[in-house]
Amino acid sequence: MNRVPAAVLSILLIGATLSPLVRNPNDDSYPLSTYPMFSWRRPTQLSMSYPIGDTPTGRRYLTPRIIGSGEVLQARAIVERAVSRGGTELRTLCERIAATVATVPRFSDVTQIRIMSGTHESIDFLVRDKLGPETERFHCPVKR
């Protein structure tokens, strides 16, 4: 490769990588990303749905994999979709989680699964262990 094609390739690749500069920064893509992560203004309050395991001594949070995906965001999407559709889908999710929990030794003290929707002040929750208001959407027993 002599200098001309090498220069053309260099300009094309660098130009393509920098091309997101002319796009709306919120218009993300792959692999030519605007890299907008960590840039958006976020409230400190978070409303979301999640399953919890009830034990004789209190609640336990489960794991994304038990919910249905190793990825946190995909696990969240699974719960949110079931909650928004309700009915059979929510029951199926709860029972599937309960069936999985029944097979995991470190969750042997969990007797019931509850699908909750809650709104928490993130810093209060993490720093001061203060929970926000929660609503129970569905519950099902863990059968062993």
Add this chain to the structure above:
Amino acid sequence: MKRIADWWFAPAPAERLAALRVVIGLYALVYLWRRFGEFLNVANLPVSQFQGVGLTKWSGPLPASAIAVMLVVTIIALIAFVAGALYRYAAPIAALGLLFVTTYRNSWGMVFHTENLLVLHIVALAFAPAADVWSIDARYRAPRPHAGYGWAIKLVVALTAATYMLAGIAKLRIAGFGWVDGALLRNQIAIDNLRKVLLGDSKAVLATPFLEHPSFFTAFCALTLMLELGAGITLVGGWPARIWALAVWGFHLGVVLLMNIWFIYPLSFVAFLPVFPVEKVILRAQEWRRRRRG
């Protein structure tokens, strides 16, 4: 113009570019090999969840079997890429394959930002004379005349710099200079960790102690912006580029400790090797082996 061209095409050892081909190619190969199942699982998700980005906007969803074939072809091409075998043909196939399969993984409603730089590096190396030494090709044919090796190494470095600069510019475009006060990042870290706790994932080790001290985030944000917007310094080369690389590696470590988000490619340090004389390690190892054999 001539000065820019002379700088861009300044000579560099063939071994340096070859070492980058081997190390970055090997990283991509192991990455894809270890995530083969995960890439296939994603291809089996319901089509209703498909949201094309980049290349997959045109291709649309494909049968899982097609993705499996593409993964196998890409892995074989990456083996040839690392070995420097039939490089002229195998390397572009590896680059295109890696681009497509990672794009496909990013086409299900969530664009990750962990594979972009790796793909850009592989694409740049695929079209560079990176198999003139330390390769199977080099045993059977003499290198064709070309523009040298320095430009290709600079191109890989420039792509690294561009991605970090874009991340810095995005913060200013979306949030403005107010991003530096740290409140936005603190909220982001708090929300991200809360989401993890509620779904039972591990909370970042340093999240809670630092959330209690908001002033820390101002310093962290100022440093982040300085490193991202100052990424162009890598093109100067030498110790400024190496200090930048070490500082950015430290920044990624900070992201792990505060958010438990792992950007594996930069954390492995492979992404920053282009600013180091990486071939010297291999040459010294060869020299040491030669001396031991007498």
